Amino acid sequence: MQVVAAEMQILNWNDLRYVLAISRGKTLGAAARLLGVDDTTVARRLAAIQEAIGARLYQRLPDGTLKLTTAGERAALHAERIDREIGALSASVKGADDPVSGTVRVTSVPIIVGHMLVPAAQTLLKRHPKLELELVADLRDLSLTRREADLALRLARPKTGGTKVLARRIGTLRYGV
Numbered sequence: 001m002q003v004v005a006a007e008m009q010i011l012n013w014n015d016l017r018y019v020l021a022i023s024r025g026k027t028l029g030a031a032a033r034l035l036g037v038d039d040t041t042v043a044r045r046l047a048a049i050q051e052a053i054g055a056r057l058y059q060r061l062p063d064g065t066l067k068l069t070t071a072g073e074r075a076a077l078h079a080e081r082i083d084r085e086i087g088a089l090s091a092s093v094k095g096a097d098d099p100v101s102g103t104v105r106v107t108s109v110p111i112i113v114g115h116m117l118v119p120a121a122q123t124l125l126k127r128h129p130k131l132e133l134e135l136v137a138d139l140r141d142l143s144l145t146r147r148e149a150d151l152a153l154r155l156a157r158p159k160t161g162g163t164k165v166l167a168r169r170i171g172t173l174r175y176g177v
Contacts (some may be wrong), residue, residue, distance in 0.1 A: 015049035016079035018042055019068075022058055023076035026065045049075075101130035108153035113137035117153070 021031035021042065028039040035042065050057050057072035068076055106117060113135050121133055142148035145164050152158070158167055 011052045012048065013082070015045050015052070016075065016082060018045040019049060019057060019072065019075045020079040020083060022046065022066050023068055023072075023079070028066070099130050100128040103132040103134060104151065105134040105136060105149045106151045106153070107136040107138055107142045107149040109139060109155065110137040112153055 017035060018031065021034045022028075025031040025034050028042050031042045032039040046057065053071070053075065055071035056069055057075055058066045058068050061067055108117065114137065117135050121135065125131060125133060136142060136149060141154065141158070142152060144150070144152055144158075153170075155173065158165055
């Protein structure tokens with residue numbers, strides 16, 4: 001019995017960056033600028049990925065721009081997803097092994113500080129012994145932009161701070177008699 005192995009091109013994940021750059025830049029030159037390489041490198045890497053995939057990914061239009069084919073659009077969608085995943089991976093692992101340390105001042109109304117933050121602080125401080133937590137129970141809204149607090153748990157959306165303050169709903173507080 002004779003086994004014949006077919007020659008198969010291996011897809012280089014790095015080449016997907018070039019497909020994505022063409023999708024975004026529309027020309028070899030623009031893609032090259034996005035990637036910080038020469039346009040000849042972009043052309044060479046695009047040829048390599050087309051050969052590995054076995055499909056034409058773009059066509060050159062008369063005005064010099066590049067238009068993705070149906071296969072190219074599919075490849076660009078996958079490349080976009082991979083780009084987002086790599087960004088998420090980078091963000092999630094950056095500093096993961098560094099110990100959490102320093103002082104963080106958190107402010108909220110007294111009932112939230114007393115009934116939620118103080119009990120939760122014990123678990124947090126056990127996990128991160130180098131962290132120093134200052135809990136400020138105050139009815140006033142301490143200013144994040146003036147560094148009166150680092151974090152604020154509020155019962156309403158902040159009225160000041162503009163784009164300098166990131167505000168996000170983290171839960172709903174229900175009241176009942």
